[in-house]
Amino acid sequence: MSDGTGRGGESLLFLTDEQLKKGIEAMFFAYRGFTADPDLILDDYGYGRAHHxxxxxxxxxxxxxxxxxxxxxxxxxxxLNRVLRTLIEDGLVESRVGTRDKRERHLHLTETGQILEADLSRVQRDRLRMAYRTAGPEAVAGFRKVLEEMMDPEMQRHFRLLKESGP
Amino acid sequence: MSDGTGRGGESLLFLTDEQLKKGIEAMFFAYRGFTADPDLILDDYGYGRAHHxxxxxxxxxxxxxxxxxxxxxxxxxxxLNRVLRTLIEDGLVESRVGTRDKRERHLHLTETGQILEADLSRVQRDRLRMAYRTAGPEAVAGFRKVLEEMMDPEMQRHFRLLKESGP
DNA sequence: CTTGGAATGTCAACAAGGCTGACATAAAAT
DNA sequence: ATTTTATGTCAGCCTTGTTGACATTCCAAG
Structure with a gap:
């Protein structure tokens, strides 16, 4: 609908290397902004992005x-185990031995864990919401579409399995 | 111009936390894809993303x-110095003492450095070009707009100074 | 039933690449 | 002449990636 074989496809052929490089740099700088707010909170706990x-x-x-x-x-x-161990020791994550298969550990956030998660998520969502609002709804759709195409196929699969709106 | 007080702003108010979380996850998975191809090349040289x-x-x-x-x-x-030192030792980067201000070091890629840069840039541009092509030109504009809004202001400044199309 | 392999998770040790702090040098600015 | 700025270096720490070795559990084949 938005990209037939007409104007759209053709204009993309005119993407210069420098325009693509600007895209690369945009990803780099944006990812820094994307992680900046949670990083501040994590520091207070002595945690890093892996914990997040x-x-x-x-x-x-x-x-x-x-x-x-x-x-x-x-x-x-x-x-992963190292990170999980500290989260479990600190009482943020609970690891329950599987009932059907006792080799498996099923992971849950404790109440404390949920509080930290909520804090981290809030600042990150705030940043994204602000960017979305300034860029406008059509930009948001494009943003999501390009990001999804940038993923490796296996990650695309994982991504699509995550719920978007309540079940 | 694209986001007055009309339709755009209002529809954005309906963004659920879960939609925002999907955006967060999209950034996470996409960034992995974004760095995956250069990482393979860098491994051959014993370099990491910092070198890139x-x-x-x-x-x-x-x-x-x-x-x-x-x-x-x-x-x-x-x-940075650790990374630059290895690149200079390996003959990929040249550090020239400034002529006007002799405290400064001006950095240039050697021919060898330019070859590696070209390799890294090519695979990364290829990935981005493919994503752009599949997503379509309007998606690309939105993608860039949202990323730019996600940056910290100082990074926005740096970003805008980088050339997009010849001077 | 037993044995062997596969799946899962843990512990130990190492490397890359962030960080801080202290310090040296040389040039520029005051 | 003194201070500030730009750069480089050394030492040491932390997070988070890696591989290797090992324990436990399940399941399937003999």
Whole structure:
């Protein structure tokens, strides 16, 4: 609908290397802004982005297993384990041995964990909402579309499985 | 112009927390895809993303000073220095003492450095071009607009100073 | 039933690349 | 002449990635 074989496709052929480089730089600078606000909060707790990512995806999929989290985060289980251990020790995450399969650990945020998650999420959503509001709704749709196309296929799969609006 | 008090602003008020979270996750997954291809090349050289960033911005602003690079990259001079030292030792970057101000070092890519830069840039531009093409030109405009709004103001300033199309 | 392999998670050790702090040098600015 | 600025270096720390070794659990084949 927005991109037939007409004007759209053709004008894209005129993308210069420098325009693409500006896109690359936009991603770089924007990602810094994107993480800046949560980083401030995390510092207070002695945590880093790895903790934030774990907390975020546990919050989004309560009861998820370590293995599932691994495939989403794309790190080694040893890396994830270190982060999870501190979160569990600090009482932010609870690890329940699976009932059906006792090898699995199902991860949940504790109440304390939910509070931190809410704080982190709020500042990050605020930044995004502000950017969305200034850019306008059509820009938002384009933003999402390009980002989705930039993902590796396996990440696209994970991404699409996350819920957008209540079930 | 695109976002008065009309339709645009109002529809944005309906953004749910979950829609915003999907935006957050899109940034996370997309950034992984964004860096994946250069990371493969960098591995062959024993380099990391820090090297890539230095190479990229030296290439974009030949003759830039260490201090200018620091403010763009947002790291400490010790961190940057470690990376620059290896790049200079390996003959990818040349550091020329300033003529007007001899305290400054002006950084340039050597021919070897330009070859690596070209390789890194090509795969990253290819990924972006593919995403742009699939998403369509209007999506691209929105993508760029939202990213720009997501940056911290100082980064916006740096971003806008980078050339988009020949001078 | 037992044994062996696969899946899952933990512990240990190492490397990259952030960080701070202290300090040296040289040039520029006052 | 003194201070400030730009840069570089050394030492040491932390986070977060990595690999290797190992324990536990499940399941399936003999």
């Amino acid at each position: 990512r774990a907390i975020h995806f546990i919050s989004r999929s309560p009861g998820t297993t370590v293995n599932n989290l691994l495939s989403i985060l794309g790190v080694t289980k040893q890396s | 960033r230095a190479i990229h911005f030296i290439s974009r602003s030949p003759g830039t000073t260490v201090n200018n690079l620091l403010s763009i990259l947002g790291v400490t001079k010790q961190s």
